[in-house]
Amino acid sequence: MKFLSVLMLLISLNAFAARVEVDVLGMTCGMCVEAITKELKATNKVDNIKVSLENKKATFQELAKTKIADSEIKAAIKKAGYEAVKIRRDK
Numbered sequence: 001m002k003f004l005s006v007l008m009l010l011i012s013l014n015a016f017a018a019r020v021e022v023d024v025l026g027m028t029c030g031m032c033v034e035a036i037t038k039e040l041k042a043t044n045k046v047d048n049i050k051v052s053l054e055n056k057k058a059t060f061q062e063l064a065k066t067k068i069a070d071s072e073i074k075a076a077i078k079k080a081g082y083e084a085v086k087i088r089r090d091k
């Protein structure tokens with residue numbers, strides 16, 4: 001039962017972290033995916049980073065009690081050498 005309550009806590013914590021989806025221009029290979037992942041990680045503001053070459057999207061969650069501005073997301077992706085064209089948040 002202890003395991004279940006820890007699981008419920010993790011799920012509820014996740015529910016408060018905004019999920020962000022970014023359309024990225026210019027990705028062509030796995031190196032692009034790695035570069036974008038690395039720069040997003042370097043912001044120290046997001047977690048669960050998934051970059052999809054197929055969908056040309058980066059998705060991630062803000063860390064608990066942390067906000068990342070659209071301008072910071074654009075800057076990180078630009079630093080990797082790409083362009084963030086659209087940013088969506090689930091809350």
Ligand SMILES: [Cu+2]
Nearest residue numbers: 028029031032
């Ligand atoms: Cu590439």
